[in-house]
Amino acid sequence: MKKCIFLFFLLIFHFIGWSATLSVQNNLQLWLKADAGVTTSGGYVSTWADQSGNARNASQSDTSKRPVLVSNAINGLSAIRFDGSNDGLLTSAFQAFPNKRGSVFIVAKSVFDGTTGHMLGTYYSSGITWQFYHNQDTLLYWDSVSADIIPQSIVNSEFKTYSIVRNSNTNINFYQNGTLKTNFEIADNQPEVKPLNIGSNVNHTNLEAFNGDIAEILIYGTSLSESERASVEQYLGEKYFNLAPVPEPSSLLLVFVSIFIYLYLKMN
Numbered sequence: 001m002k003k004c005i006f007l008f009f010l011l012i013f014h015f016i017g018w019s020a021t022l023s024v025q026n027n028l029q030l031w032l033k034a035d036a037g038v039t040t041s042g043g044y045v046s047t048w049a050d051q052s053g054n055a056r057n058a059s060q061s062d063t064s065k066r067p068v069l070v071s072n073a074i075n076g077l078s079a080i081r082f083d084g085s086n087d088g089l090l091t092s093a094f095q096a097f098p099n100k101r102g103s104v105f106i107v108a109k110s111v112f113d114g115t116t117g118h119m120l121g122t123y124y125s126s127g128i129t130w131q132f133y134h135n136q137d138t139l140l141y142w143d144s145v146s147a148d149i150i151p152q153s154i155v156n157s158e159f160k161t162y163s164i165v166r167n168s169n170t171n172i173n174f175y176q177n178g179t180l181k182t183n184f185e186i187a188d189n190q191p192e193v194k195p196l197n198i199g200s201n202v203n204h205t206n207l208e209a210f211n212g213d214i215a216e217i218l219i220y221g222t223s224l225s226e227s228e229r230a231s232v233e234q235y236l237g238e239k240y241f242n243l244a245p246v247p248e249p250s251s252l253l254l255v256f257v258s259i260f261i262y263l264y265l266k267m268n
């Protein structure tokens with residue numbers, strides 16, 4: 001019985017301390033993850049439900065444009081696969097960069113097919129919009145005013161975490177798997193309130209369909225601090241890339257509680 005109680009506490013410690021949890025949730029505008037909230041029909045994704053609490057669910061009514069839910073795509077977890085032809089999902093309209101600030105995280109795998117692949121953005125035919133897309137191994141930013149390229153930012157057929165932080169009116173920092181790769185200057189603009197296109201420009205004739213998988217997307221309506229950004233990347237790293245967990249203060253407390261209980265039981 002005493003051993004059972006001890007093991008029970010160890011079990012609690014294990015699940016609280018070592019499961020990947022997202023601790024930074026302030027100003028979270030959109031949170032899509034392929035291991036939750038995916039509605040399929042015949043294997044094709046009709047709705048990818050927003051986990052941020054804002055109900056900005058991504059959906060596709062045209063069955064020929066629905067991506068596929070692939071199980072066991074990365075580290076035993078699911079991902080959404082876009083066919084590079086015409087697949088794309090669309091959210092309700094919102095401002096992804098309020099006051100010209102924002103932080104975007106994407107866990108994705110590109111499969112080079114010789115064409116441009118739109119991963120994420122609000123690209124339309126007119127207005128100030130934004131778009132992150134790739135052309136082979138180069139990630140590009142385009143906002144209808146300014147454009148920039150991040151050379152060799154994409155590795156073919158490999159999942160990576162891409163983090164994009166707009167931390168001033170005119171600067172964007174770009175990180176790959178938690179490492180700063182480059183920063184680049186953009187025009188001092190305010191993107192318009194638009195639905196978010198995922199996987200292709202489903203609202204535009206220039207589809208630029210993305211060929212590859214997306215496992216998770218997080219968009220914050222603020223420029224995250226260095227420690228907040230690192231915390232989000234830690235969560236994604238533990239979940240998808242077997243990054244060693246960093247014990248939180250709460251789990252360290254549980255270790256001491258577990259040891260205390262063990263010693264107490266031993267003495268009695």
Ligand SMILES: [Ca+2]
Nearest residue numbers: 064065083087
């Ligand atoms: Ca299709």
